[in-house]
Each structure stands twice: as structure tokens, then as C-alpha cells.
Amino acid sequence: GEDVEQSLFLSVREGDSSVINCTYTDSSSTYLYWYKQEPGAGLQLLTYIFSNMDMKQDQRLTVLLNKKDKHLSLRIADTQTGDSAIYFCAEESGGYQKVTFGTGTKLQVIP
């Protein structure tokens, strides 16, 4: 079955870059997602990447996908205190729309 793994915690200083990593097992994944959950708030989609892409950039966010190694990363440039949140990686099974989420990585930004 599908399995998505993330490290649980990351701490960075304000202004530095953050890199959140994710590994998944489903080789038929079509889309991979990054969601953000701020304290006391619901999950919101940050960005997603189609499985035939290697990279996607959106302002301060860069998503890298290594399909061979089933590894996804999210880089946040110039990390701000407002970026403190839990970041969830998720993968979608091919043609099926079932979305499996990882455990989430709690990002702490130190001023």
C-alpha cells in the first residue's frame, strides 16, 4: 500500500532556507502535494507537482522531485516566522484520486 514518510521536526533561523523532505512508496503516484497547517487552522494547499516534472518553483517555494528515489522536497527560501507551521507531504495514487498524507513536519522558525 501507499506509505509517505517525513521527519517530524525542523528548526531554522529566520532568513535561512528550510528544506523539508518526504519519501513515498507508491510508484504509480501521479501528483505529489505539499499542504500547510498553521496552529489552530485547517490544512491549505501550498503547491503540487505532477510526477513527470523534476522541479516546480513558486515564489519562495521550490519543489524537487526525484521519481527514481521516490523523494520529494520542499525548499522555502528566506524563511519567515510566519512560515512556522506543520507541513504535510501527500501523494496521489495513479488515476484513482486517493490521497495519502505523511506524518507532517513541524517547522519552527527562530527569530
Added chain:
Amino acid sequence: GAGVSQSPSNKVTEKGKDVELRCDPISGHTALYWYRQSLGQGLEFLIYFQGNSAPDKSGLPSDRFSAERTGGSVSTLTIQRTQQEDSAVYLCASRSFNEQFFGPGTRLTVL
């Protein structure tokens, strides 16, 4: 327009009682998901509805859990004979294209 709504926002129940959790998706969204988020855990997939197709129930943890979606809109997640380990936040999401829109969740506490 209105987002995904869930009710109740909080539910405290005694062990052994049945509970019903409700989800009102965004109008027109044909896909609806239920997830469970336990303290320190990621999002655990429970069940997925897509239009008139048979739901994917592969994530339901036991036969005490069931869900319905009436008229392709409102969904109800029912937990029978609740146990303390059922305590969690239950999240509902509906989907448009590649984005899931999450509700605020129902926090279930089983005493």
C-alpha cells in the same frame, strides 16, 4: 462562497457510546474524503467518496467505523461503541481538480 463545514466542532462522549460526525462539502465537489489526525500523528486516510462510485473504505480502522454520503453531498461518519483510542480530530475534505479543501475538523474526545 462557503467552504467545507463540519459539525460538531467538538464532541465529548463516553466510552461505548455511538457518535455521528457531519461534513458539508463545497457545492459541486464530487469527491469527499475523511481523515483522522491524532496528536503527534499525520493524517490517517479513512474513506473516500467519488460521485456515484463505490467508496474506498480501505482506511477505516475497524468495523465500528462507517460513513455515508447522501445525494452526493453531505457525508456522515459514524463511530459505534467508541473507544478511548478513537479520540482525535476528524477532518473532512472535498476536492476540485488537484486541490483538497479541508474543513475545520471535529475534535472527538472519548472519556
